Amino acid sequence: MIQAIDELVSALSRLPTIGAKSAQRLVFHMLESPQEELNTLSSRIRDLRTRIVTCRQCFNYSEGELCPICSSTTRDQSLICVVEKPSDVFAMEKPGRYRGVYHILGGVLSPINGITADKLRIAQLRVRIETQAVKELIIGLGSSAEAETTSLYLARLFSRAGLRLTRLARGLPAGAELEYVDPVTLNQALNERIDIRYSDAAE
Amino acid sequence: MIQAIDELVSALSRLPTIGAKSAQRLVFHMLESPQEELNTLSSRIRDLRTRIVTCRQCFNYSEGELCPICSSTTRDQSLICVVEKPSDVFAMEKPGRYRGVYHILGGVLSPINGITADKLRIAQLRVRIETQAVKELIIGLGSSAEAETTSLYLARLFSRAGLRLTRLARGLPAGAELEYVDPVTLNQALNERIDIRYSDAAE
Numbered sequence: 001m002i003q004a005i006d007e008l009v010s011a012l013s014r015l016p017t018i019g020a021k022s023a024q025r026l027v028f029h030m031l032e033s034p035q036e037e038l039n040t041l042s043s044r045i046r047d048l049r050t051r052i053v054t055c056r057q058c059f060n061y062s063e064g065e066l067c068p069i070c071s072s073t074t075r076d077q078s079l080i081c082v083v084e085k086p087s088d089v090f091a092m093e094k095p096g097r098y099r100g101v102y103h104i105l106g107g108v109l110s111p112i113n114g115i116t117a118d119k120l121r122i123a124q125l126r127v128r129i130e131t132q133a134v135k136e137l138i139i140g141l142g143s144s145a146e147a148e149t150t151s152l153y154l155a156r157l158f159s160r161a162g163l164r165l166t167r168l169a170r171g172l173p174a175g176a177e178l179e180y181v182d183p184v185t186l187n188q189a190l191n192e193r194i195d196i197r198y199s200d201a202a203e
Numbered sequence: 204m205i206q207a208i209d210e211l212v213s214a215l216s217r218l219p220t221i222g223a224k225s226a227q228r229l230v231f232h233m234l235e236s237p238q239e240e241l242n243t244l245s246s247r248i249r250d251l252r253t254r255i256v257t258c259r260q261c262f263n264y265s266e267g268e269l270c271p272i273c274s275s276t277t278r279d280q281s282l283i284c285v286v287e288k289p290s291d292v293f294a295m296e297k298p299g300r301y302r303g304v305y306h307i308l309g310g311v312l313s314p315i316n317g318i319t320a321d322k323l324r325i326a327q328l329r330v331r332i333e334t335q336a337v338k339e340l341i342i343g344l345g346s347s348a349e350a351e352t353t354s355l356y357l358a359r360l361f362s363r364a365g366l367r368l369t370r371l372a373r374g375l376p377a378g379a380e381l382e383y384v385d386p387v388t389l390n391q392a393l394n395e396r397i398d399i400r401y402s403d404a405a406e
Binding site for chain 2: 001002003004005007008011012014015016017018022024025026027028029030031033035037038039040041042043044045046047048049050051052061062063067068069085086087090093
């Protein structure tokens with residue numbers, strides 16, 4: 001009805017996680033916000049993609065040629081965690097415990113959707129493994145069928161003496177109540193059960 | 204960690220309905236969006252407030268001196284619905300049945316928060332009632348204690364021969380199951396019960 005409002009509502013509604021109702025609420029909020037705040041938000045959206053490039057080593061988003069993780073002197077460059085996409089790095093970094101570096105694969109194998117090995121950054125991973133003193137490759141892909149296939153594919157491809165190949169553990173999520181855990185997860189938690197060590201218990 | 208991303212995440216998180224997690228998802232989405240789309244969104248946000256003014260008659264948001272509702276020739280100018288804020292007009296317009304015009308009060312009376320009658324657009328409403336041939340004033344405020352006080356205040360202030368004063372009905376919301384309706388609403392629905400007419404039943 002009022003074009004400037006309708007246009008912004010429709011532009012916002014097209015984004016993920018924002019429904020028509022939230023979009024409308026956002027616009028009414030913006031109408032009462034200081035122009036300065038709108039300018040800041042506006043220019044950050046406009047400039048986002050020009051400020052961001054791809055790290056030439058791990059292919060994560062970066063503002064420089066090397067991302068902050070690859071260029072950090074405190075990170076262990078001999079430990080690479082292979083993930084599907086940049087948002088996975090953000091998730092992995094949240095606990096703040098991982099001290100290695102990453103490699104963004106750019107997807108998982110899915111021949112039915114035309115995603116074959118040459119579409120992923122596997123050749124680039126091979127170069128890193130062959131030219132850098134990589135000691136361990138943690139395959140940090142998800143647990144979908146396609147991700148599991150990709151994990152196995154990578155594990156076979158890079159299996160060699162001197163390179164430890166691991167994958168993330170599967171089991172109960174934190175805070176889970178057994179009765180609500182799905183059978184597949186419960187079965188994995190049972191299969192991958194580990195011995196209780198006194199040192200763990202004492203922590 | 205990556206400034207351009209962090210800055211936009213934090214700007215988006217400050218908006219209502221967008222949490223930290225949604226903000227991050229939005230930014231990752233934008234990183235994969237065409238620059239053209241980001242430019243459109245960016246300029247709509249930047250230009251929103253400059254394109255929008257206040258309608259000089261009803262005080263709703265408008266792109267011209269008079270909003271589309273006030274300037275419409277098919278709207279009944281003798282019927283004014285008083286609402287608290289512009290978003291209420293959007294809600295009232297959604298069903299598409301109301302044929303009158305509006306008056307945005309700009310709030311409800313709340314002396315404890317310093318919102319006295321002179322802070323609201325009551326004088327402007329009086330001018331409209333006195334200079335235009337207004338036949339009915341629908342008080343379309345909410346049902347909070349402050350909104351009810353304001354409704355009564357307006358009803359007393361504008362009570363005169365020839366001006367019908369009404370308020371929106373209170374009762375069961377659409378699709379409600381009786382057992383889940385709160386007691387206050389149920390009591391109002393009982394107090395404001397209306398006779399079943401055969402014409403309604405036949406519809």
